[in-house]
Amino acid sequence: MRIVQSLQRGLAVLDFLVESGGPVRTSDVASRFDIDKANASRLLTTLHAAGYAERGEDRRYTLGPKFNGDQGSGQLEGLIALRERARSLLEGLVEASGECAHMAVLVADKVWYIDKISSPHALRVDHPVGALAPLHCTALGKAYLAFGTRIVPGTFARFTAQTIVDRAALETDLAEARRLGYARDDEEFSPGVRCVASAIRDANGRMVAAVGLSGPTARLDLKRLHDLGRLVRDRSAEISITTDRIRE
Secondary structure, three states, rough: OOOOHHHHHHHHHHHHHHHHHHOOHHHHHHHHHHHOOHHHHHHHHHHHHOOOEEEEEOOOOEEEOOOOOOHHHHHHHHHHHHHHHHHHHHHHHHHHOOOOEEEEEEOOOOEEEEEEOOOOOOOOOOOOOOOEOOOOOOOOOOOOHHOOOOOOOOOOOOOOOOOOOHHHHHHHHHHHHHHOOOEEEOOOOOOOOOEEEEEEEEEOOOOEEEEEEEEEOOOOOHHHHHHHHHHHHHHHHEEEOOOOOOOO
């Protein structure tokens, strides 16, 4: 079994917060896991952004408001299990498309990248595991808005000239995603990058993750983007994830 090291370490840091029973400093995490302070800070910042950790005014961290104790550990364990169950899907998507495949879950008002397989091409798109991204302008995020129960956010930050910042326009885009069975990002989050994504569901039809393909516009014209969207849609529909530890 292959382990996502960043998720495994995130689980270990969360367990450390549980064991400590009080605020911990970035230097405490760095010392405990024999990593530099920059890496420790990134881990804590990601856990904080996802709601797993809370940062005080003194820059010390405690367990966050989203999960507590064993529940928090169980949630991250569930993420690791989800990644392992869906790994073959990402491998198949990369093999069939030659583009980069990503998987993300919903945390608060963002998507959290929990796995990726890079494209074999020299020119590739790469969002690192552990990164957070907005809902309204990424294919993975829009998949949650179109196929999950998450409501459209109240404000829309602009990232590129293509970013949709009008609610009516976004609702129209999401309606089209539902019709097609996949969501699209046409240079809306990063210039020169196009992406498609669809939903992974459990046996009850509940969305538990979003999976997608990303590539440079030099290779992904709109026709190819549509072809890749159908590929992601069809492949995602072929699997069902069973886990009681992942909640949308």
